[in-house]
Amino acid sequence: MTLVFAAAPFSSPSAGVEVTLTLLALPPPSIHSVVSAASVQPAISPGEIVTIFGAHIGTPPLSAQYDGACLYPTTLGNTTVTFNGTAAPLLYVSTDQINLVVPYEVAGRTNADVVVTHALRVSAPFSIPIIDNSPTPMR
Secondary structure: OEEEEEEOOOOOOOOOEEEEEEOOOOOOOEEEEEEEOOOOOOOEOOOOEEEEEEEOOOOOOEEOOOOOOOOOOOOEOOEEEEEOOEEOOEEEEOOOEEEEEOOHHHOOOOEEEEEEEEOOEEOOOEEEEEOOOOOOOOO
16 A cells, blocks of 8 residues: 655645555455364365465454354355355454365265455365365374
8 A cells, every 4th residue: 555645835725735545456365275173184074164274365363153043154254265156154264264164065075166255355266175074083
């Protein structure tokens, strides 16, 4: 952002001020990885909590609260995430991380395209494999 002020000497009541304001467009969201929140592996299954890491994907940190029907919102801080066009329930959004629940509508599919929309800017689709269930690593 550039802000320029130019003022003439205030010798008369009609003296003016010139202001130039230049705003740079925000870059679109960019998805770097989509991983299981439990194992941090790229094995994703319906109903699982996953984490998206990226750039320009959200707002300063916001955590969601479920509503009276015990549902999490699909929009948080002007951010939405879709899996093959189905909006995902969002748990947490920040500028470089989103935690969410994979929609059950991806069940039976072998892959899904994940898209992040933030402030009307849309990421490129990020293709991820879908498996029937994701094992939790034993420790």
